[in-house]
Amino acid sequence: MFRSAINPLLLLVLTTHTYAKEMTEIEMLASRPTRCTYEYAFEMYGAHCGGLRLSKIPSLKGGIEILDFSDNKLQEIHADTLSSYSSIKFLYLSENTIYSIHKDAFAYLTNLQTLDLSKNVILQLTDSIFQLPSLRKLYLNGNPLLHLSLGGMEINKPIKAPLELLDLSDCKIKILPDFGILPQMVLYNISHNPLVKLDATSFSSMCKLTKVDLTESIEHIKLCDLKVSIMWFQERKVSFQLADYTQLNSKEFQNCPESNKPDNLNASYHICQNAYTEIQSVTSYRRTWLTIAGGLFGFLVGFVLLLYIMHRHNVAQTKKTTKAINTAPPSVEDRNATAILLNNAA
Template sequence: MIQPKCIGKRILLTLGALVTLTLGIANGFATLATELDKPQRCLQERTYKMVGYNCANLNLKEIPQTLKSSLQIFDLSFNRIRDLNRHSFARYTDVKYLYLFENMIQNIEDDTFSELNSLEALDLSNNALKTIPQEIFRLPLLRNLYVAHNALSDLDRELTELAKPIRAPIQILSLADCWLTKLPNFGIMPDLWQLNISSNPMTELTVDQFSPMCNLRSLDLNNTQIPICSCQIITTELSVRRTKILNSHPHCTPLFSAEQSICAQDVSPAPPTSDYQQCIEIRTARKLNTEAKTAWFKISLGVLACIVLFSLILYCFHKRNAKSIKEGSKNGKKTTPIHKVMVPSGDELPIVENGNRDKLINDCD
């Protein structure tokens, strides 16, 4: 005979199993519902009055070709895209912000980006790239370029044939964790003000490699493997240029006294290089050009204001004259316009003496 206590335990176990099964089914349905709710197509969005498409995390293997060609923001992040070719963005030439990070991009065909003349920001981070397509550096409006977390160890050699100075006015450049041992030579970059080269084995980094970047204001050196002396010399030189340096290494402090480092004897005032001087000259020429344009704009505005004022004065005189004529006609008086000169008519010509004498002589004859 089964004891009541055992029956109670069996009932409790059975109820527990039912509850567990019910919760498992509920969780399964919840997971299924979540997967079903997940968008399976690109969603159109509008940001800052710009048309954009969010195609992130859709397991895409190629660029969609059925979206509005006038899109300006294109988010293709977190997909499975491997290859890009010249047809990938051929119909999206108005795009300004293109996000391709967290894909599997290995190959980019020549001229893939060459027609994107409106592109201002490009993110190719976290892919499998081994180089950067050179047409990217010819884009006329590209300001932000992110290529972090790619295998770009040979980038400096790949860019030997790059036309310099580059046309793209790059202001922000991210090369973090790209296996770089030295800074690639992009030529003169007078617009660059933020550079991230963190998490790279920068064993060949020197201060001269920063000479073409005379406008550099922020440099991220966190987790870089720079030799102590090189790091301190670079930090000292760039600090004089008022560049903010982010570095987690305690030994990489600026050198302002001989007691601060064992590298003090290696530090000497470095003469400005030709690249740095050229960079400064470009920025100075741009500043003068901007000031000249501003001055001509002010002069043109002043001349236009004078013309408008003179026109208003003439218009006021005209209105006043018309008003005077109208009031004179109402009062029955013939009003002479201000600008009209009185000339007597033929019947009212004054008689002169010579005229009377000639008349008498003619009468006597």
């Protein structure tokens, strides 16, 4: 009797709980934005269009510096797709279905600092991306077909983009592309790629490199063929990340014959250092001139302001003196002179 009496109550409670949960999820879906929203982040004006399942970038407000268009259905980036948003500094296009990028797709984005094209299906990558004058961070990871483009792409050198971070992880790359001298590169992620060789010259032209991620990328390379690159990393104090370091501590690796270091390793490294020094000199030169120009401009503004204050003071004094003269009573001499004139006139 007791069991049969409580079961309907328990069923009602469970049904109510399930219904409430479903309603909550429906309400959450209904509360999601259905159009791009605008907000400020890090003192920059940005447009957030992520997760809207859009197939093209809609008409947005001008002056945006951040555009998040991740998790959508964008397939192609044409020459005019982003031409109206030249002020963009951070562009996030990850998790779309992008397969084609026009060579002038980013030509107007001269202020672009970060470009995220990760997790797409890029078939053709234009060299113009590497020529963007302000680009520091480039994410291309998770493009499984990218290696088809990189393998045949001729990259104009020297690369103009001041790249500091490049992520090529999980792109099915077998041979690393030749980017030439990258004097400002700090982080290089080439993990989860089926590399068939690891050429030290791919890293010697990155003289400021501090970390390379090789996780699950060197399993297809003979252990002794890694020695030159590993020794180079150790010599230049470059941190390299592996899934397993035990092989490098094995007797097999220690007994690998000493390979002569290619002469072009040091040559490309010194060329990179010279390029970095030149960049720093230009930056310092510009900073110095900007400081001087700023000081001169401030001095001129202050000088003009001082002249204006002095002018206003002189005008005020002149008006005060004129008013005092006009309102002052005539002196005895003036009254006598006036009387004489009146008598002569009579």
